[in-house]
Amino acid sequence: MTDLLAALLLGIIEGITEFLPISSTGHLLIAQHWLGHRSDLFNISIQAGAILAVVLIYRQRLWQLATGFLPRNRAALARDVETYGMDLAAQRVVRQQNNFDYLLKLGVAFGVTAVLGIVVKKLGFELPDKVLPIAWALVLGGIWMLVAEHYAAKRALALGERSSITWTVAILVGVAQVIAGVFPGTSRSGATIFVALLAGTTNRAAATEFAFLVGIPTMFAATAYELLDVIGTPAAANEDWTALAVAFAASAVTAFVAVKWLLHYIQSHRFTAFAYYRFALGAALLLLMPSGS
Known part of the structure; x- marks a missing residue:
């Protein structure tokens, strides 16, 4: 198998698995046992390709x-009242406040991830x-998903339909991103979505949107960090940039399709099927792979 074909397959695997709660990093590390080991820069960069798909969606x-978050001055407010009427003008102000609040919470979640991520990096993980x-991790993550799914459903019945993102949700999502990065097989999307559901955002679409949006600055920052770390070093000279570009493009295209499908799927389905997939894959690996592999 040529190196470009291997890179293409890795990009497709990353694009399909990045936002499904089945662990993209776990799948990549498993695939690289057969398709060849890749650098951390390669693995993180193709994750950024998948994130690009979320930006487009x-x-x-x-x-x-x-x-829509910038405060409006008195003249602009007066024009809004004249154009839209008092009620609609007031609604515009509320939307601006909500947008600003949402952006702050995205920033907090990203900040928590960035700080803890740097600590983990400095510790040499x-x-x-x-x-x-x-x-x-795949098996235990599947168990976590079933348990979390059960309690998230109970929370939804107790609290009703809640789409708001609280400060607690924002902080816990930031922590969940780091935990998922430390333990491959956990799944960043699965960890963050279920943390949001359990912490009070009972609306699946709202929890998924926040989890996906906070991944945008997280993965782009991680890619930039790795780039700065290798530029001008022998690692940069040894990196196959053509293969990386092929994998990046493949990841972006397949992630676009996968995310579109997932957003439609969760409107009428739970995440239970993904837990069973994790059990099947984890069990197969435990049975078929030598313990030292």
Whole structure:
């Protein structure tokens, strides 16, 4: 198999698995046992390709957040009242306040991830190169998903439909991103979505949107960090940039399709099927792979 074909397959695997709660990092590390080991820069950069797909899918929401949070001066408010009437003008002010609040919470979640992520990096943490811990993480993550799904459903019945993101949700989502990065097989999307559901955002679409949007600055920052770390070093000279570009593009395209499908799926389904997939894959790895692999 040529190196470009291997990179293409890795990009497709990343794009499919990044936002499904089945662990993209775990799948990549497993696939690299057969397709060849890749650098941390490669693995993080193709995750950024998948994040680019989310930027495209949520482009209208991102534009709304970027342009709809600035406070309006008295002259602008007066024009709004004259143009839209008092009620609609008041609604515009409320939307601006909500956008600003949402952006602050995205910033807090990202800040928590960034600080804890730097601490983990400084401590010298490295991703495992063996399948066994990933297999166990897949199985244990599946159990966590079933338990979390059960309690999230009970919370939804008790609290009703809640789409708001609280400060507690924002902080816990930031922590969940780091935990998912430390333990491959956990799944960043699964950890953050279920943390949001359990912490009080009972609306699945709202919890998923926040989890996906906070991943945008997180993964782009992680890619920039790795780039700055390798530029001008022998690692940069040894990196196959053509293969990385192929994998990046493949990841972006397949992630776009996968996210579109997932957003439609969660409107009428729970995440239970993904837990069973994790059990099946984890069990297969535990049974088929030598314990030292």
